[in-house]
Amino acid sequence: MLRKSLPSWTHPKILCRQMSVVARSLKYTQHGEPQDVLHLVEDQLAEPKNQQVLVKILAAPINPADINTIQGKYPVKPKFPAVAGNEFVGEVICVGDKVKKLQPGAHVVPLATGLGTWTTHAVYNEDQLMAISNKVGLAEAATITVNPCTAYRMLKDFVQLSPGDTVIQNGANSAVGQAVHQLCKAWGINSVGIVRNRPEIAELKKMLECLGANAVLTEEEMRTSDIFKSGKLQRPKLAFNCVGGKSATEVSRHLNDRGVMVTYGGMSREPVTVATGPLIFKDIAFRGFWMTRWSKENYSAPERTQMFKELCQLMEQGKFVAPTHEMVPLEKFKEAAAAALSFKGFTGKKFILEMSC
Amino acid sequence: MLRKSLPSWTHPKILCRQMSVVARSLKYTQHGEPQDVLHLVEDQLAEPKNQQVLVKILAAPINPADINTIQGKYPVKPKFPAVAGNEFVGEVICVGDKVKKLQPGAHVVPLATGLGTWTTHAVYNEDQLMAISNKVGLAEAATITVNPCTAYRMLKDFVQLSPGDTVIQNGANSAVGQAVHQLCKAWGINSVGIVRNRPEIAELKKMLECLGANAVLTEEEMRTSDIFKSGKLQRPKLAFNCVGGKSATEVSRHLNDRGVMVTYGGMSREPVTVATGPLIFKDIAFRGFWMTRWSKENYSAPERTQMFKELCQLMEQGKFVAPTHEMVPLEKFKEAAAAALSFKGFTGKKFILEMSC
Secondary structure, eight states: OHHHHSOGGGSOOOBOTTOOOEEEEEEESSOSOHHHHOEEEEEEOOOOOTTEEEEEEEEEEOOHHHHHHHHTOSSOOOOSSEEOOOOOEEEEEEEOTTOOSOOTTOEEEESSSOSOOSBSEEEEEGGGEEEEOTTSOHHHHHTSTTHHHHHHHHHHSSSOOOTTOEEEESSTTSHHHHHHHHHHHHHTOEEEEEEOOOTTHHHHHHHHHHHTOSEEEEHHHHHHOOTTTTSSSOOOSEEEESSOHHHHHHHHHTOOTTOEEEEOOOTTOOOEEEOHHHHHHSOOEEEEOOHHHHHHHTTTOHHHHHHHHHHHHHHHTTSSOOOSEEEEEGGGHHHHHHHHHSHHHHHSOEEEEEOOO | OHHHHSOGGGSOOOBOTTOOOEEEEEEESSOSOHHHHOEEEEEEOOOOOTTEEEEEEEEEEOOHHHHHHHHTOSSOOOOSSEEOOOOOEEEEEEEOTTOOSOOTTOEEEESSSOSOOSBSEEEEEGGGEEEEOTTSOHHHHHTSTTHHHHHHHHHHHSSOOOTTOEEEESSTTSHHHHHHHHHHHHHTOEEEEEEOOOTTHHHHHHHHHHHTOSEEEEHHHHHHOOTTTTSSSOOOSEEEESSOHHHHHHHHHTOOTTOEEEEOOOTTOOOEEEOHHHHHHSOOEEEEOOHHHHHHHTTTOHHHHHHHHHHHHHHHTTSSOOOSEEEEEGGGHHHHHHHHHSHHHHHSOEEEEEOOO
């Protein structure tokens, strides 16, 4: 207890003299399919100095944006040779002598993108990292900065929601979709999820309802549903779209007057089609959201700190769990990347690389 | 000069005793094509009382929304029997004894919609009318409340524009399009107009450039233009769409990062198609605008008074002229309505009914 009350600069520090290690990293030197261009490479890391921190990566998820970046289909282009991956949870091993806020043993997650996280160890600057409570589960911590933050911001930044309001989304079983249902439940907001029909639809519905969805409907069921007409739920003020095409049109059709549809993905590769009538007469707005941009523009904003605080609290309380996922050893990256590439992968489960060295 | 300085309640009033008249109005009792369902009907008007005002209508335009209302295709449904038309300029003939702000001889335009304006005379409540300087031309006054206000609000309410910024629009020769070019010129904003190709394209371009357009391009020319790439003009912050379909897609493609496209019409009857990439990565927003709604929600707002003041000043100074139009006697309404119905009518010239009784 005594140590806890001491100011951080009095903590004993493990400095980084002769603490450099060999990192095994998934690197690529040209764009292409991950299983073709990624190679497991060993590098001797330089000794961390000044504000640098040596981190042992514990887990790093494979996000759709990581795959698209490797393929060269993402607006963010790495400098080659590059270590793939953007998200992780790691443990601080030792710190440079000018590091002020992080101690060895602390769990950290990235504040910046493009750090190259599919690796066993990495040296980052202190200000690229955020300490996260060790009480937050590894899978939750490893996936906190992209999907839960996307859900959080989309729920906060487009319309003013109050308890009892409704949110509707397609791709409701995506990682963001699962986060939306959980945040809605925590905040007293009704959420309706649309998913594609599939053999195991009953289990999927049950899983999403357990996360907090008030109703989960297939695209076909949604077309004839009277869930809003009947007054069972209020018409949605807010819709999230990660599919596009007919699915997006169907979702936007249910929006209330002045409703907003936010697009954050386009899994079907079809554009969003917007009828003129709802735009003009119902004042429906069509917006987009990109977490990477928001994080850059709000790097040190109090809204960002508040968001992480709130998400961590929910995670510690067990009210927010990681999306359906499978932990995969780093060595199995080819299988995991190939599976993550498939349409099923994007909407099925998230693969999280586990570094075991 | 002395009379001008007297407060308004000391003005001699022409009260309305025995001043009722016979009005000849274009009425309809069911939805359908204007030339089929409109009939010229004579009605003895009741004597105006209290806050009522007897107005002699001087000119009333045929707007697309008037036609759609008669057809039953507009979200505003009249009570039958209804007098058609929503816009006009009229002259106050006499006033009820509780009218405070209007005097006989004053020119007035409607503050409300659905007043039924395709008529020679009408009795309105004082608060449904706004006095307008007699120095404003009849065609300008008759068409002030819909198209110039639409252009004004779309330029003011969606993004913050500064001199040197660019606005792009399709249907640039529509009545709203012409208003946009003139307001942009008055405010130092660059405006680019897109029009469909046609035999008399050179004259059309010249006309729009005279109104203030910095460049007028056909849809085909726009596709290969380097007007923005070359840096000749900044990429637009704001786009207006009244066409839909491919034209809307082409226009939105040129928007700058964080640009907004506002849809206020859908002449092609094709929806707006929005690629996922620009929504997410460029943060382009797709909105809609409906003047009728804005006017209702801002009936007495200072923004509305300010808007009319500014528009009237520009009109008095000759810096804002009515859209290309043709004055048509009330008796010729069938020909005018049929012409206004055609695609050419909507994008060609506006017909303004002239009441000559």
